[in-house]
Amino acid sequence: MSVKPTVQRATRELPQRRARPAINVKSLHRLSSSWQLYVLLLPALLYLILFQYVPMYGVTIAFKDFSPMKGIFGSEWTGLTNFRTFFTSYVFDSVLVNTVKLSFFSLLIGFPIPILFALLLNQIRHQLAKRFIQTVTYAPYFISTVVLVSMLNVFLAPTTGFINHMIEGIGGSAVNFMARAEWFRTVYISSTIWQTMGFSAIIYLASLSGVNPELHEVATVDGASKLQRIWHIDLPSIAPTIIIMFILGIGNIMSVGWEKAFLMQQGMNLSASEIISTYVYKVGLLNAQYSLATAIGLFNSVINFTLLIAANYCAKKLSGYSLW
Known part of the structure; x- marks a missing residue:
């Protein structure tokens, strides 16, 4: 006897359920009350769309015989020809191995x-000493790449560099570090x-600042040493940050x-210094083979994307922390 009224009541409620608004009123109120934050976010969002997503239509160049006169859409479609050209070229094995080795190490x-x-x-604990050390290690991050390589050429020069002077001072022979292929990766x-050491440490220092000091106080009372407190308190506290940064590092492993x-390259170290990114620069900008360079860059990006997905999946399964 109770089935029929239940069915009738459900039938009356059905139109009301369909008529519910798709957007929650609370969500609209939350958005309207925080509109200033979204305005601040808007420039970064526009930059991301204009310079990261809009140019992605240019990926189609990798599947065409691109001609600047015909444009992207007017160029002839060649399919996977550019990828086959790269995979069968004599430099494929060397640049891939050099990139993987340099990125992995x-x-x-x-x-x-x-x-x-x-x-x-x-x-x-001495704040002045702590700030001084942090500033000294943080400053090299702002040195430009050109200046850094110039410094390396001066410091490692075989005749005038102070590194070789130190080697000769202890009885060794001068080494031309910048021209030797076996020394390039080192x-x-x-x-x-x-x-980058000081700059990269900032995010970990920020995570360590959130560690409850009472945990260290209790551990000290229990007789724990500094090493034990680092191992059992500090490291577990920053473990999520370490995992996230490691996932991002895996996702960029091919992006050297x-x-x-390129600035460190010389004729004698080319066997170790020629990597995918430098080869793309030479093929695309110097030789004007735009389609081949785009195909190589797309191949590199697909590998990075695959490694990122795999690293995120493994981290989520093993530790419970992930990017998404």
């Missing part, structure tokens, strides 16, 4: 150093760490900055 060596530096700097990675590698 940069991430392997360069990623934990800012974390260790932030943990050690956080233990300094010089590149070590100089990058020196330049071409400016520094």
